[in-house]
Amino acid sequence: MLLIPCPFCGPRPEIEFVYGGEAHIARPADPSALDDAAWAAFLHTRSNPRGRHAERWRHLHGCARFFNVVRDTVTDRFAEHEAGG
Amino acid sequence: MTYSFLRLAAEALRGQTGWTPAWRDPEPKAEYDALVVGGGGHGLATAYYLAREHGITNVAVLEKGWIGSGNAGRNTTIIRSNYLLPGNEAFYEHSMKLWEGLEQDLNYNAMVSQRGVLNLVNSDAARDAAARRGNAMRLHGVDAELLDADGVRAMVPYLDFDNARFPIKGGLLQRRGGTARHDAVVWGFARAADRRGVDIVQNCEVTGIRVSNGRVMGVETTRGFIGAGKVGLAVAGNSSRLAGMAGMRLPIESHVLQAFVSEAIKPLIDCVITFGAGHFYISQSDKGGLVFGGDIDGYNSYAQRGGLPLVEDVMEAFMALLPLAGRLRVLRSWGGIMDMSMDGSPIIDRSPIEGLYLNTGWCYGGFKATPASGWCFAWTMAKDEAHPLNAAMRLDRFASGALIDEKGAGPYPNKH
Amino acid sequence: MSQRFRTAAGGRIDRARPLGFSFDGRGMEGFAGDTLASALLANGVHLVGRSFKYHRPRGILAAGSEEPNALVEIDRGAGRRTPNLRATQVELHDGLVARSQNRWPSLAFDAGAVSDRLAPLLPTGFYYKTFLWPPRAWARLYEPLIRRAAGLGRAPDTADPDRYVQCYAHCDVLVIGAGPAGLAAARAAAGSGARVIVCDEGAEFGGSLLAEERARIGGVPAAEWLRDTLARLEAAPETVLLARTTAFGYYAQNMVGLIERVTDHLAAPDPALPRERLWQVRAREVIVAAGSIERPLVFPGNDRPGIMLAGAVQSYVVRYGVRPGRRAVVAAEGDSAYRAALALHAAGVEVAMVADLRDAAEGALPQMARDAGIPVRSGATIVGTAGRLRVRSVTIGFSGGRERVAADLLCMGGGWTPSLHLYSQARGRPRHDPTIGFVPRTPVPGLTCVGACRGVFGLAEMLADGAQAGAAAAMRAGFAASGESWAVEDAPSCECAPPRAPGPGSGRAFVDFQNDVTAKDLRLATREGFRSIEHVKRYTTTGMATDQGKTSNVNALGIVAQAVAAPVEAVGLTTFRPPYTPVSFGALAGVARGALFDPVRTTAIHGWAAAQGALFEDVGAWKRARCFPRAGEDMHVAVARECRTVRETVGLFDASTLGKIEVVGRDAAVFLERMYVNALANLAPGRCRYAVLLGESGFVRDDGIVGRLSADRFHVTTGTGNAALVLGLMEDYSQTEWPELQVWLTSVTEQWAVIAVQGPRAREAIAPLVEDVDLSRQALPHMSVRSCQVCGVAARLFAVSFTGEIGFEINVGADHGLAVWEQVWERVQGLGGAVYGTEAMHVLRAEKGYVIVGQETDGTVTIDDLGLGWAIGRKKQDFVGKRSLSRPDLAAAGRRQLVGLALDDASRLPEEGMQVTAAAQDRTAIGHVTSAYGSGTVGRAVVMALVADGRARMGEIVFVQMTAGAMAARVCDPVLVDPEGARLHG
Secondary structure (H helix, E strand, O other): OOEEEEOOOEEEEHHHOEEEEEOOOOOOOOHHHOOHHHHHHHHHOEOOOOOEEEEEEEOOOOOOOEEEEEEEOOOOOEEEEEEOO | OOOOHHHHHHHHHOOOOOOOOOOOOOOOOOEEEEEEEOOOHHHHHHHHHHHHHHOOOOEEEEOOOOOOOOHHHOOOOEEOOOOOOHHHHHHHHHHHHHHHOHHHHHOOOOOOEOOOEEEEEOOHHHHHHHHHHHHHHHHOOOOOEEEEHHHHHHHOOOOOOOOOOOOOOEEEEEOOOEEOOHHHHHHHHHHHHHHOOOEEEOOOOEEEEEEEOOEEEEEEEOOEEEEEEEEEEOOOOOHHHHHHHOOOOEOEEEEEEEEEEEOOEOOOOOOEEEEHHHOEEEEEOOOOOEEEEEEEEEEEOOOOOOOHHHHHHHHHHHHHHOHHHHHOEEEEEEEEEEEEEOOOOOEEEEOOOEOEEEEEOOOOOHHHHHHHHHHHHHHHHHHOOOOHHHOOOOOOHHHHOOOOOOOOOOOOHHHO | OOOOOEOOOOOOOEEEEEEEEEEOOEEEEEEEOOEHHHHHHHOOOOOOEEOOOOOOEEOOOOOOOOOOOOEEEEEOOOOOEEEEEEOOOOEOOOOEEEEEOOOOEOOOOEHHHHHHHOHHHOOOOHHHHOOOOOOOHHHHHHHHHHHHOOOOEOOOOOOOOOOEEEEEEEEEEEEEOOOHHHHHHHHHHHHOOOOEEEEOOOOOOOHHHHHOOOOEEOOEEHHHHHHHHHHHHHHOOOEEEEOOEEEEEEEOOOEEEEEEEOOOOOOOOOOOOOOEEEEEEEEEEEEEOOOEEEOOOOOEOOOOOOEEEHHHHHHHHHOOOEOOOOEEEEEEOOOOHHHHHHHHHHOOOEEEEEEEOOOOOOOHHHHHHHHOOOOEEOOOEEEEEEOOOOOOEEEEEEOOEEEEEEOOEEEEEOOEEEOOHHHHHOOOOEEEEOOOEEEEOOOEOOEEEOHHHHOOOOHHHHHHHHHHHHHHHHHHOOOOOOOOOOOEEOOOOOOOOOOOOOOOOOOOEEEEOOOOEEHHHHHHHHHOOOOOHHHHHHHHOOOOOOOOOOOOHHHHHHHHHHHOOOOHHHHOOOOOOOOOOOEEHHHHHOOOOHHHOOOOEOOOOHHHHHHOOOEEEEEOOEEEEEEOOOOOOOHHHHHHHHHHHHHHOOEEEEOOOOEEEEEEOOOHHHHHHHHEOOOOOOOOOOEEEEEEEEOOOOOEEEEEEEEEEEOOEEEEEEOOOOHHHHHHHHHHHHHHHOOOOOOEEEEOOOOEEEEEEEOOOHHHHHHHHEEOOOOOOOOOOOOEEEEEEEOOEEEEEEEOOOOOOOEEEEEEEHHHHHHHHHHHHHHHHHOOOEEOOHHHHHHHHHHOOOOOOOOOOOOOOOOOOOOOHHHOOOOOOOOOOOHHHHOHHHHOOOOEEEEEEEEOOOOOOOOOOOEEEOOOOOOOOOEEEEEEEEEOOOOEEEEEEEEEOHHHHOOOEEEEEEOOEEEEEEEEOOOOOOOOOOOOOO
16 A cells, blocks of 8 residues: 655545556647647657656545656655646 | 377386476577567567468577566466457457467467356446447357356356345356466477577566667667567567667556465366456466456556555455355465556557567456467568558557557556 | 373463364364464374375474465354364364365375375476377366366355454554564564554464573573563553464555454454454554574475474474474484474483484584483484374484484474565565575665564574664654663574585475475476576476465575576575465455445435335446336336336436536636537526537547536536546546636535436426426526526426436435425326336437447547537537547548447347347448337337448448347437427427
């Protein structure tokens, strides 16, 4: 059970959260300006690193907010967190 | 050395001292016609079929540890071809046919056991989905039987049919489905490939992919550079990392999937049972252990270990299905790294780099695909084009939108 | 023959409390404080089980959780039969019923032992090399034979009636193992005021101290120090002591899973108690004091009953007051085995010889043995043993020759292996120490190994190590602590034996006792190219039995390293995987069983529907009334009547399960405009719109009604199973993509009961109940919403239809739902109307061509495929999923489109999920049936299907592949009732 640092509520057990995938993949401001490949990259391509991973969690059964954290995908250690999307 | 009962009996007379290595332990050569990176089931099968089907024998399989150390040795050993969508159906049925002849083909008993795969149906909506799947299978000549609750009860009377939330309303049975001994599949393909001249190089980690003018030249390894005009990546759990060495990014997330085995008990479950609504599947090994698994943990991970919340979910499903199991005990658990694609279906395709081929995105369905995956990947590498069986499993489907989404879950790898 | 092998006095058993028990039906007696193993030994029983592969007779090897042989079934009555329990851990209670396993017809005469005779034919991995011919024989003959032989114990045959519970705990210091090192650590940590949890898998705390007969700690006997220490820990207010509690797994961020066995040791447990308790402990600091496990010696015939680990023998003699034999030989590879010799000697057992495998036996303990008159011979090898169901003699080789010594007990002391399981699970990387074996190397943050599990042996050293680490852990957790120190006397130092590979000998020398893996098997595997220890393990199955190789892995490793002529560390250690010892499914599932597995959701009207005799179906987590059969009606008839009533008069339907989201805020309209395909910004207050939600990849995810209550307030409905998904998606966009929008989302699914009234007389039905709203078609047209009072209760009244008839959905607070429902029901009934269920709802909506997301769609269906492209706001620049709609394969020809199918034979009803082909004999589907119902209104089956280029095939004949053969059908419009909408707007 991961202990996930919610920036609003403090560390809470994993079962209170839902995972939101890789962070910092912003929806393009004007999707129609993207060609198919660029749009597919936004939709589907992920960095999927072995190691530090910036990712989103939502504290569903707490403050219900999304936030970003950096977690090591090998050791499961959390490095830092930041609010917002 | 051909395996047979006579050979075994002859060896018994001299204390089993005459056996020789099942495969050689060669030093890697400087150059091969084709390299397969990844000594799992898919990689070894690819090398075997390159040699057998296409006569390409100057091939090496490069494995960073020991062969079968990845997901090939970390799964629940289920084989089936009960797929729905056109892009999948024929492929998995081809795999089933290869399984059926595998032991004679490889001269190795991989213990393919067609004990039947029973998908339980717990609601009317699930029954409709099962009917559609069964009908699609039958139309393609694949065996499928839709059972009602009594039909299921006749097979597995000890299940709980009256759970408040998931009463058992029937099931979809594929009698030809079943299990195979996972390690033996690896060893059988390795031995058979080796006998056709393939070099199986263990403890040889690929550290770089050399590309020149958009064409692959070979790979850097912990044992030096190895040249080849064709390089196939079959590295589940490391696909993004290896593709990254060639400058590619993939529609893949890696997640951990836990699996479990119980203490050995006398025969109880004689088919494979899947309980989709509870994300649970179980069979009993030939040694008596109940082999079972559930869902992925649900967040990117390379940890090869999962957490207790998922363990609890799996055991809850277990107990919901088999209330008599409370006092049985889990003996061992393990985690494998699943390369989850964005539509839940695999990729067997050329890459944008000439001579570099991709075999990835198996999610947690890779084991059953082993022979067909190797067969199609070998075809794709040998002919530089997809076989019709894997034509839909192309990389550019994510851009074109021709997704193969069996579950209809959308681009959420943790939902497939 | 009651307890003939009990010592005259001594031990920690309570001789004043005799307990009766049975083994294989034979009644025996033991004492409180016994394990089943010690009680059996006290009664002279050594033969306890049979091995897996060869069915060889096996006895009791160990005294703890490492036991590979003595597995039994404990029967406590119906549903309470537990297989595969280790007799060495089963605490005796009065009336205990134990049975041996994996034997037929009896333990002493086991037919399965024929496989032992065939052993030359059955080397390791034999099954991979044979059963290949003839091809069909595998499935028909060999495999059933192998599978029939599988397994050890039997599963229970009825549901487990016991309860299992789970709890979570946080602490500063978790100490795993209450031997000398663990207790010293716990004392130091508890003394600082830190919150401490101490657990030990044994019934009693003390570990090796429980079998310590001689040593003095701090000037008092070890037993007294133990008493004092436990008293201090019990008195520490923030300390929790958990006996019978195994730390089975280490998880990320210092979460440790513990399993506490609460009632198995009680003769008549309080029914209020759970059988087991799963603890999930989050600890700032974890101290692992897991101790070490003695290695058996690998020599021919080393598996007979009566051949035991030396440390176990010491434990049986000293702790349990048992003499495990009459005449013993002790085979020693290190000094510690001499303690068993001395203990046996003191208990009156004749020690025929200590056969020391070392060239010289010089330490203090060998000297003490010699002083006691025990013959000590060094430079010995164990050549073999004899005896069928019990060892009878031991043949010992010396440089000068060999000697056969009669003995009914052979003690093996092969050195001690540190228990690295939890350290390794925590991703610690061990190193190989030539004198000890594998010991921890890399540090693990927040985890400290102390005592024998990190290779620190010797009582004084273990106490000091524990005390120091306990204090340090408490300090890291923020407490002021200092470690105590104690003088230790009369604990002679033991020279530790390094792990050594046995020499090749003749005969079968067992390494894994349970799985019958011999040294020869391991060597054969290496000859066949299995050189990695993981390969050897998988090929030979060594270390894969229920003991997970606790006594065998290091011996196997030594043999493999020797065989491949590589250093042990290069061959590698197999991965330690949780759990440390097997954990019951019951404990891991906890209370989430039966009705609590996945709780059912019911609406406010559920009880009413049940009282009316409704049949229910599961939709998502909800129970929904499927139909309301009257006396003499089957479901088919009831549904037909319900449909007819709705079309002719009026029907009442519980739609409370619809997902409902309240969308509020200045930018609520902008937000919904971006989420849904529809133009919603221009929706007038008081009006509703049918809206479709796509995923970003362009496929249909959900649909529902968006009702605008006021400029800044919307009431949005979702599909029954989709509410959480839609809200999650909306929250994601609102919080992360468009945080600038002022919009708040609230799930109100549970807040509103939804009472649907549909049919030509629906208006008439509700009119008297509704206050302040003009229900006329002009004032409240189809697709309108009003806030009002219904039956005197605040309500939201929607004029919407899912049947094609005039329809209203009355939303009232769930608490008022039943009361309002009953009043509406009275009206409906008075008009000759009926209550209807989901099945009729499905028929009615299908007749009208309305789709259900999840039934007509499967995740690869676009809005255009459904023929709902009209819903897309034409002028919209963007909405979720819009960009994906122009991807080539979403716009390509040949996509499956929603159509109706009219079957030639009006009496036939296809099944949902049937495949559609262009020609009767085709094997390639061009589509499939998504919905199919019998319809009295239409007079034939109403069938919806997704068919390739379906809309261009109107009027074409296609074929539905029925079970009994292909059935021709004409492609038609899916809207079969009132295509002009006259009834809807009537």
